Amino acid sequence: MTIMTRPPETLPTYSVSSPPPSYSCDPAVGEQLIQRTPRALGRPTGTFKKLSGGVKVVLTEQEDDAETPIYSRHYPINGAIALEHRETITEVKAKVVGQMRLLIPGVNSREVTLVEQHQILWSSNSASGSSSMCPGTLPFSLTLPSTFEDKGASYPLPPTFNLSCLGSSGLTAVCKYSLEIKVVKGHSRGIGHWMKTKKISIPLKHLPRSRPPRPISAECDLFSDLKVSPEEWHQTLTTIPSRSPETIPPVNAHVFIPSTKVFAYGETIPFHIQLTGPVCSLRDLSDSSGKVPNLRVNLLRQASLNIDGPKAWRNNVIADSKLWPIPPPVGSITNAACLREDSLDWQGELEIPKTLSAPGFHAGDLHVKDFILLTVIPADRKSKLQYHQSHIxxxxxTDSWREAPDSS
Structure with a gap:
């Protein structure tokens, strides 16, 4: 949307019988852009091809070098089948199948059908004339549904996902999709009759796309920005417990992240950490040489399974952060009065991997969630303050707020 700064009487006039004035999404001289909805990414224009014997399957709107066709929500699976040796073909079918398989070893397992849609592309039974031959090319179009039903409830169709844990845990959570093509051939000669079925299965990647509600910028002075625009930041308070709270009181850890709490692949999350408490407690977190406590900020993904009661989960750290202290250093508080309140501050950045296979989702018995994990480890093993973790x-x-460059 644009605002025109010239007087209202100079605005163009038009009537129902005349075309409206031309508008542009780009502001002209004297105009200002105040709001704009980012454009969705354009669909690829290449094709994915698979050849098996005399059957060739072509899927459109794909990257030319894609190893697996990718489909977002509501994207139709468009393509065509090219056939050789059509004389004996009696039927051609296309089917899209989605399955979710869950396993808690020694406890329970489930298989859920996410989608199963089929299309008869050609059949000799419905062809006009007994001598009709199957066409050489058969186009098709199938669409993944936006939801699936499980135990009387509706859930968004989950993305392609694969968690197969090795070792004693053996936890398994798999959501997979495929396009299946079936070509049936048959022939009758005298009293003899034979039939042969050829099947082609193409794995599909379902990746529902979404954006954060507004841009996230890491190009700021977090320490001052927290004071100027506190509403832009979400604050989490957690307490680092003490083994001897009478002499060494607990320390509070404040974690600040952008208030949206929604981030895209490849985006950098700026954060600020502040440890507050009595000086004697902050000293206890450090060692005798003034070495600061060990702070870690990671991106944690948790996959939890709840199969008719029994529950199990798997936690994986999928990204580490860059972290640096903000002056004054811990040495500046060593001579302060023990009970005086003080603080230690850190600033950092956590980058979301671009290689994630899927965003978080909830699909019935399977829930995949993401957290920022704060770990505080006292520098001295003899510290009265304890090892502590907190999750946000x-x-x-999948997509950043920022638009892709215009290729035109």
């Missing part, structure tokens, strides 16, 4: 739930989406 966030949401990961």
């Amino acid at each position: 739930a966030i949401k990961i989406v």
Whole structure:
């Protein structure tokens, strides 16, 4: 949307019988852009091809070098089948199948049908004339549904996902999709009759796309920005417990992240950490040489399974952060009064991997969630303050707010 700064009487006039004035999404001289909805990414224009014997399957709107066809929500699976040796073909079918398989070893397992849609592309039974031959090319179009039903409830169709844990845990959570082509051939000669079925299965990647509600910028002075625009930041308070709270009181850890709590693949999350408490407690977190406590900030993904009661989960750290202290250093508080309140500050950045296979999702018995994980480890093993971890739930989406460059 644009605002025109010239007087209202100079605006162009038009009537129902005349065409409206031309408008542009780009502001002209004297105009200002105040709001704009980012454009969705354009669909690829290449094709994915698979050849098996005399059957060739072509899927459109794919990257030319894609190893697996990718489909977002509501994207139709468009393509065509080219056939050789059509004389004996009696039927051609296309089917899209989605399955979710869950396993808690020694406890329970489930298989859920996410989608099963089929299309008869050609059949000799419905062809006009007994001598009709199957066409050489058969186009088709199938669409993945936006939801699936499980135990009387509806859930968004989950993305392609594969968690297969090795070792004693053996936890398994798999959501997979495929396009299946079936070509049936048959022939009758005298009293003899034979039939042969050829099947082609093409794995599909379902990747529902989404954006954060607004841009995230890491190009700021977090320490001052927290004071100027506190509403832009979400604050989480957690307490680092003490083994001897009478002499060494607990320390509070404040974690600040952008208030949206929604971040895209490849995006950088700026954060600020502040440890506050009595000086004697902050000293206890450090060692005798003034070495600061060990702070870690990671991106944690948790996959949890709840199969008719029994529950199991798997946690994986999928990204590490860059972290640096903000002056004054811990040495500046060593001579302060023990009970005086003080603080230690850190600033950092956590980058969401671009290689994630899927964003978080909830699909019935399977829940995949993402967290920012704060770990505080005292520098001295003899510290009265304890090893401590805290989790902050966030949401990961596929696309950044920023638009892709215009290729035109």
